[in-house]
Amino acid sequence: MDILIQAFLLVVRPDVIVTILLASLFGLFVGAIPGLTATMATALLVPVTFFMDPIPALGAIVTASAMAIFSGDIPAALLRMPGTPASAAYTDESYKLGKKGMLDLTLGTNVVFSAMGGMFGVAILVFAAPWLAEVALKFSSFEYFWLACLGLTCAVFISTTDPVKGFASLFLGLAFATVGIDPVVGHPRFTFGSIELLQGISFIPAMIALFAVSEVLRQALVIGDPVEQVSAHIGNIFKGIGAMIRRYKFNFLRSSTIGVAIGALPGAGGDIAAWITYAVSKKFSKEPEKFGTGHIEGIVDATSANNAALAGAWIPALVFGIPGDSITAIVIGVLYMKGMNPGPTVFLHNPQLIYGVFIIFIIANLMLVPLGLIAIKSAKQILRLPRQLLIPIILMFCIVGAFAITNSILAVVILLVLGILGWVLEENGFPVAPIILGMVLGEMLEMNFMTSMIKADGSFLAFFERPIAGVLGAMTLLVWAGMIWTGLRPKRAAA
Amino acid sequence: MTRLTRRTFMTAATGAAATATLGAPSFAQAYPSRPIQLICPWGAGGGTDAVARIVGTLLEKDLGQPVTVVNRTGGNGVVGHSAIATAAPDGYTIGLLTVEIVMMHWMGLTQLGPADYTPIGLVNEDAPVVIVKSDGPYKDLKALIDAIKANPGKLKASGTAQGGIWHLALVGMLQALKIPPSAVPWVPSTGAAAGLQDLVAGGVDIVCCSAPEGKSLVDAGRVKYLTVMAPRRDPTLPDLQTLKEITGAEYATGVWRGIAGPKNLPAPIFDKLLASLKKAYDSKEYKEFMTNRNFGMSWSAGPDFGAFMVKADAAMGESMKSAGLAK
Amino acid sequence: MRANDAICGLVLLVLAAVMAALTIPFPEFPGQNYGPDLLPRILSVALAICGALLIKRGWQARGQGDPWFTRPAWLGVPIKVMRLLLVIAALLFYIFAGDPLGFLPVSFIIIAVLAIAFGGRPFWALVAALVATLAINYFFGSIMRVPLPRGILDLFV
Missing domain, CATH: 1.20.58 (Methane Monooxygenase Hydroxylase; Chain G, domain 1)
Known part of the structure; x- marks a missing residue:
């Protein structure tokens, strides 16, 4: 109890409160601007937090990342440009809902379920961190390989209209991920002698290019036309949310759980959690045919999951010093910097600091609702800005946001090339979302396959020998068998 | 390649224009008159990044101009190292060199070597340690070596990319013990953290990395250090025996980090940076920070750092060739 | 600018071929069953299959009067x-x-x-x-x- 009071006193200090408020606004802003991402928000906070006290420093990162992951949903619904990669899975769905006149409900769902998912994640973090970290540490390359396979399978569920083109996009994404130094033996692939290309095509600039820049190109062609604007009128976004919670409480629980679990796995974060829960949602929905046409159910799942994953990622980071995602990779550096060396000892040596972080997590998720509302209202004001001015400014944000991730002009080249590609692909009916999925999972798939083969001395059976790997492998094969089965059936009926 | 050439040309042109406009003497006298970039070839949040940031902050305090750490990652360090080498030698772009600068060219990844820089000062050195699971079958290094000899090829090791410094350290140790390197296949990983996670998960049997990288899992009681490959014991781990103490075999290597500028840094700028870096290295803050993270302290200035790199380069070439990792 | 599916398919086929060709000079790595050429080659086969399916579909669409290119407004x-x-x-x-x-x-x-x-x-x-x-x-x-x-x-x- 003493520790809790100490922790509480650490948090309710004016400097801490001011810091987390500023960090919230920063996170909301960065998340809501297409081109600026949550990872960038955290990376940019590192120098700022370098010489702060531990509590405001960690508090700033916690709040900024939670806010950014939520507010990435706002431009997805309003402009069809996801603010962060974690919103990419359901960008189309949100935008279509907005076009149907259900913008209020979509944004309300985003903010409420994001906060609830975040809370769920914190609860797990507080009560089950050591246990979950234990499970996460049982994952070796065999388990990750199967996880990557399951992740790729999601592409089938998200690309609705045209499976062949959906797969082509997925393979293109996987191919982009092979550019650069190969992860296993360090051989340069497809770099054509360029030093810059050795760093590969980094996926955040690619995401910005495929979604935001290609949308800028589309806008360039329709600007000045009498537009069918997404009705920028935003009324009471909380109307009907109570009914949503009652209706989708099971979805929420399922997806938040999956979200925390995926977040806790080192190397897989909120973006993968969003894809997987969206696909799971469609698979088990009573009305899967509505997915992709502007249906709220998948959004409930994915928007809860990506915020739940955020807290999940802190589990292995705090307990074992192993990062759960790109954000906590930076957090661990900050922890060391503050002399709070992560590991079980951090709970012994500095429990008040850890509980302080937990308290900030809770505050951040509580603040998410009112601040999120303000963010949505201000986003509406920004949308009032004439498009002629807004679109060029967004393009500049894309450039700065892509550049800030790698500090390399290659990021802008990626914007140009993949931006045009995304636009051309979309014109021809190829979905771009699977490209991002392929890029996220590409290295995970290859690295874990290769290293597993080295460990197993080339024996495929080893992929099923470990208990968790065996279960995951069997699940993957079952899902694939099911897909082939349903794929073949209608053809037989036709023949 | 073309882009870098263009950039070099452009920066050189701008630099020349600047000198022409302002006149050379005032240019050097005023240094630094604007923010300085400190390029770090590795990602934000990692160990190298932390060293870069503490050095950057201390330099900033002394020089009175912002020193911004710029992470240029990718290509196993090639991208960042080449960005330092190809910057204009005006003192406004410096960087942190890591041991990879004497490794990459032997692997055929780049032509860059120590000669492409103006060394300013070495600031850190860390030796490799051998780590196994605490509840595993190997209670000490001797037991591990016996197991390797009894079943060559069965035990797998990890800790960094193929041909990375820790891979090389393991091969060097095996060779010093007269065991063929193929007796312990290397499983590449994206870094020490990933390798350690795989060790705990039971995917590999041995991890080779630096002591600070393993610290949190050692504190957690999951893994243990068996030996350190260094001429003498680590002062922060006084109980950990060196390889020589245990086996009599002599082998030492390690990672190191140092600050450098592009080739042909003007002497006044070099002097100013060196003085500032020396002050940073001697500061209480630096010592506290490095001890807190278990980083090893090590200092050599300017030409000494250069000589250190030349020596390290030759030694690394030899051991990489004998390990079959050089092209 | 919408192109007939057969053209998209052809582009994918060419891409797959280029990708596969570029992996030919990749060296062998002793002691490893698979090298850095494995995934790119699998992907080039997969892309080629998608390309072939699209060519077939585009060809059928041609038969029903779909033009090679639809000129956008x-x-x-x-x-x-x-x-x-x-x-x-x-x-x-x-x-x-x-x-x-x-x-x-x-x-x-x-x-x-x-x-x-x-x-x-x-x-x-x-x-x-x-x-x-x-x-x-x-x-x-x-x-x-x-x-x-x-x-x-x-x-x-």
Whole structure:
């Protein structure tokens, strides 16, 4: 109890409160601007937090990342440009809902379920961190390989209209991920002698290019036309949310759980959690045919999951010093910097600091609702800005946001090339979302396959020998068998 | 390649224009008159990044101009190292060199070597340690070596990319013990953290990395250090025996980090940076920070750092060739 | 610009072939069953299959009167073509002029030119360009320390 009071006193200090408020606004802003991402928000906070006290420093990162992951949903619904990669899975769905006149409900769902998912994640973090970290540490390359396979399978569920083109996009994404130094033996692939290309095509600039820049190109062609604007009128976004919670409480629980679990796995974060829960949602929905046409159910799942994953990622980071995602990779550096060396000892040596972080997590998720509302209202004001001015400014944000991730002009080249590609692909009916999925999972798939083969001395059976790997492998094969089965059936009926 | 050439040309042109406009003497006298970039070839949040940031902050305090750490990652360090080498030698772009600068060219990844820089000062050195699971079958290094000899090829090791410094350290140790390197296949990983996670998960049997990288899992009681490959014991781990103490075999290597500028840094700028870096290295803050993270302290200035790199380069070439990792 | 599926398929086939061809000089790595060429080769086969399926589908569509290319309406409106090309030019301008000129002038020019080309009033376009450029530069360049290119700024300090 003493520790809790100490922790509480650490948090309710004016400097801490001011810091987390500023960090919230920063996170909301960065998340809501297409081109600026949550990872960038955290990376940019590192120098700022370098010489702060531990509590405001960690508090700033916690709040900024939670806010950014939520507010990435706002431009997805309003402009069809996801603010962060974690919103990419359901960008189309949100935008279509907005076009149907259900913008209020979509944004309300985003903010409420994001906060609830975040809370769920914190609860797990507080009560089950050591246990979950234990499970996460049982994952070796065999388990990750199967996880990557399951992740790729999601592409089938998200690309609705045209499976062949959906797969082509997925393979293109996987191919982009092979550019650069190969992860296993360090051989340069497809770099054509360029030093810059050795760093590969980094996926955040690619995401910005495929979604935001290609949308800028589309806008360039329709600007000045009498537009069918997404009705920028935003009324009471909380109307009907109570009914949503009652209706989708099971979805929420399922997806938040999956979200925390995926977040806790080192190397897989909120973006993968969003894809997987969206696909799971469609698979088990009573009305899967509505997915992709502007249906709220998948959004409930994915928007809860990506915020739940955020807290999940802190589990292995705090307990074992192993990062759960790109954000906590930076957090661990900050922890060391503050002399709070992560590991079980951090709970012994500095429990008040850890509980302080937990308290900030809770505050951040509580603040998410009112601040999120303000963010949505201000986003509406920004949308009032004439498009002629807004679109060029967004393009500049894309450039700065892509550049800030790698500090390399290659990021802008990626914007140009993949931006045009995304636009051309979309014109021809190829979905771009699977490209991002392929890029996220590409290295995970290859690295874990290769290293597993080295460990197993080339024996495929080893992929099923470990208990968790065996279960995951069997699940993957079952899902694939099911897909082939349903794929073949209608053809037989036709023949 | 073309882009870098263009950039070099452009920066050189701008630099020349600047000198022409302002006149050379005032240019050097005023240094630094604007923010300085400190390029770090590795990602934000990692160990190298932390060293870069503490050095950057201390330099900033002394020089009175912002020193911004710029992470240029990718290509196993090639991208960042080449960005330092190809910057204009005006003192406004410096960087942190890591041991990879004497490794990459032997692997055929780049032509860059120590000669492409103006060394300013070495600031850190860390030796490799051998780590196994605490509840595993190997209670000490001797037991591990016996197991390797009894079943060559069965035990797998990890800790960094193929041909990375820790891979090389393991091969060097095996060779010093007269065991063929193929007796312990290397499983590449994206870094020490990933390798350690795989060790705990039971995917590999041995991890080779630096002591600070393993610290949190050692504190957690999951893994243990068996030996350190260094001429003498680590002062922060006084109980950990060196390889020589245990086996009599002599082998030492390690990672190191140092600050450098592009080739042909003007002497006044070099002097100013060196003085500032020396002050940073001697500061209480630096010592506290490095001890807190278990980083090893090590200092050599300017030409000494250069000589250190030349020596390290030759030694690394030899051991990489004998390990079959050089092209 | 919508192309017949057969053309998309053909592009995928060519891409797959180029990718596979580029992996041929990859060296063998002793002691490893699979090298860095494995995934690219699998992917080139997969892309080739998608390409072949699209060619088949496109060919059938041709039979039902689908043209090789559908000429989009905007191609006939010069100002739209110009706007599209200007966005591409803006990115190229940043890539090539960003370093020598610096962020401030390049950002200002890009936002101002695009905003005017998109039909914004010149006065407001210039105001927006100025405000946005200064705000981005201050926030990211100064506070968050993103190393935005300084370019000609160096001449004045």
